[in-house]
Amino acid sequence: MRYETVIGLEVHIELATESKIFCSCSAKFGGEQNDHVCPACCGMPGMLPIVNKHVVDLGMAAGMMLNCDINRVTTFDKKSYYYPDLPCSYQTTQWFAPVSVNGRVDIETSKGKKSIRIKQIHMEEDAGKLVHDDWTNTSLVDFNRTSVPLIEIVSQPDLSSAEEVIAYLERLRSLLRFAKVSECRMEQGSMRCDVNLSVRPEGSDVLGVRTEMKNMNSLSAIARAIEYETARHIDAIENGTEELVQETRRWDDTKGASFAMRNKETAGDYRYFPDPNVMPIVIDDEWFNTVKSNLPEFPEVKKARYIDELGLAEGDAEHLIQSRAFCDCFEGAYEVCGNAKEAANWLIFDCSKILNQKQQTVDQLNISGKALGELIKLVLDEKVSRANAKKILSAMFEEELDPAEYAKANGFIVSNDTGAMESVIAAVIAADPKSVNDYKNGKEKALMALFGKCMKELKGNCNPQVLREMLLKSIENA
Amino acid sequence: MTKDSLQKLEKLYQLCLTEEEKEGVIAFFAKQDDEFAALENIDTANVERMVHVMPILTVVREDVEKKLFTREELQRNAPETMDGYWQVPRLVE
Known part of the structure; x- marks a missing residue:
């Protein structure tokens, strides 16, 4: 018999805010442990929550990016949760009127395009962390x-x-990431995914027994967990190896297997x-329109514009739209220097190289598009x-600076002083008659060696074309 | 409310009731169930959902980080702490 896997996802995204959802x-x-805490988030009696407005902004922005309807009256609810990592014994979340509902995400795989429906996006508070100490046989919160x-x-x-x-x-x-809702870094836990999975005979409209898998912190681990769990379900159905029960399971990526954690709650x-x-939150037209007007252009729209209007190659456009920071910097640089290809190349090659060396992600790019544009100009x-411009670029990653002023202060401005070039050429030729004869x-290659020596003496601050012509003339006369 | 559903709630709320208390709870909820059944007869098809009993809205604050307390102040009345953590009975085996 052939089977099909049915999967629904619950994805938790940590929002890019400065402060917590209900306290400052x-x-x-x-x-340091327990350094970002106050009586409210420690669950001290009598403390009341005050909603962070930016959390609602981001909840709406996420909904708009995922084609959801926004609930103009949205409310918070209490979810009973008895565990010391949430000290109130409940989680404040949204159940009855979540901020965004009924959305859609379009994906493309080797089998073609598909729309995935979004049931809802709700705002809630995260839980704390527990450390289990073997030495004292206690748990630390x-x-x-x-x-x-x-x-x-x-x-x-x-x-x-x-x-x-x-x-x-x-x-x-x-x-x-484009809408700056979150950095979505799985390795830091700012994007976490629970997989609800069941298996049924192909064509059947009856869902099989559903299990929920947690504890997957990379895309490849999620793929391995889905493949394992699908095989486990089919084996149980076909061979009766075990009884499938609705439960929550923990994925152990090292062992390549899932293990039962607890019976799934309803x-x-x-x-x-x-x-x-927490009183109801009413999103009026002004608030709604402010969030909507701050949304970015969708990545595909940007990509098409970069190709059609700015003449970028598809690969370069694709590279840039992987990060909002790159797109913002690219657009700022293009506005100043007027050369899209140059702006794209400086970002894709030179800026990426520096980010790699600093072990930073593209979203951590901290130079302004205006400054990069001025450098390219x-x-x-x-x-x-170009060689000196790369040195200036490296300095720009360390501090905010004006490229022209930095170039001037560090002697990087190309000199048109032909007198200085002539004396350097004369000295280099005199010191290396063998290369001249070669x-x-x-x-x-001998010309390149002489040219390189001249450039080095002039610290790269001359017009290479003029230097080459002057060098050739001097060799002829030597 | 049945004996089974009460048993489930006992587990969820971490309660331990005597047989006499259980009978009292079941009798209490039997009466409540009748009253709720009467409410179900009311036609609410065109009634908007009431989201809160008070006609007031929430106050929101700007996203500004503030540090108002030190860890030491907050842990002053903690029964047990260790290395800056709150220390509680072990939760996993």
Whole structure:
């Protein structure tokens, strides 16, 4: 018999805010244990939550990027949760009126295009972290992450393979990074995915027993977990190796296997009820339109514009749209220097190389498009050599600076002083008569050696074309 | 409310009721169930969902980080701490 896999995803995204969802503590990743805490996020009695407006902005922005309807009256609810990493014994989340509903994400795989329906996006608070200490046989609680704002994106069970799941997650990541909703860094836990999976005979409209898998922190681990779990379900159905039960399972990537954690709760078990401490949030037209007007152009629209209007090659355009930071910098640089190809090349090759050396991601690009454009203009106007421009670029990654002023202060401006060039050429020729003779006897490489020596003496600050012509003339006369 | 559903709730709420208490709870909810059944007869098809009992909206704040307390202040009344963590009975085996 042939089987099909039915997959729905719950994706948690940590929002890019400065402060937590219901208090003003820092929402930054890491830090000393319990350093980003206050009485509210520690669950001290009598403390009341105050909603961070930017969390609602980002919840709406995510919904708009994923083609959702925005609930103009959105409310928070309490979800019963008895565990020390959330000290109130409940999680404040959205159940009855989530911020965004009924969306769609379009993906493309080797089997073609497909739309994945989004059931809802709700805002909620994250839980803290627990460390289990063997020495004292106790558990240690760190509330730094407690109340850090999240959105949970719940898909309908429209996915049917690991390839589709990866395409869906990559698409989500790209759209949400573009809208600056989140950095979506799986390795830091700012994008986490739970996979709900069942298997049924192909063509059947009855869903099989569903299991939920947690603890996957990379796309490749998710793909491996889906393949393993699908095979486990089929084996259980065909060979009766085990009884499938609705449960939550933990994926162990080292062992390449999933293990039962607990019986899956149903929604009723969480005893959701409206949070009496957070009043309803009404999103008026002004708020809605402000968020909408701040949304970026969709990546594909940008890509088409870069190719059709700016004449970029498809590969270069594709490279740039992987990151909003690259696109913003590219557009800023192009506006100043007027040369799209140059601006793209400086980003794709030179800036990427520096980011790699600094072990930073493309989203951490910290130079302005205007400054990069000014640097490129200096090169195009032949005021700074390419070699020296690369040195200036490296300095731009360390501090905010004006490329022209930096070039001037560091002696990088190309000199038109032919007198200085003549004396350098004369000295180089006098010191290396062998290369002069070699060139005269037909060895092209000898000219390059002499040219390189002159350039070195002049610290790269001369017009290479003029230098070459003057050098050739001097060799002829030597 | 049945004995089975009460048993499930006992587990969720981490309660431990005596047989006498259980009977009292079941009798109490039997009465509540009748009252809720009466409410179900009301036609609410064209009634907008009430999201909150008070006609007031939430106050939102700007996304500004502030550090208002030190860890030491917050842990002053903690029964047990260790290396800056709150220390609790072990949760996993």
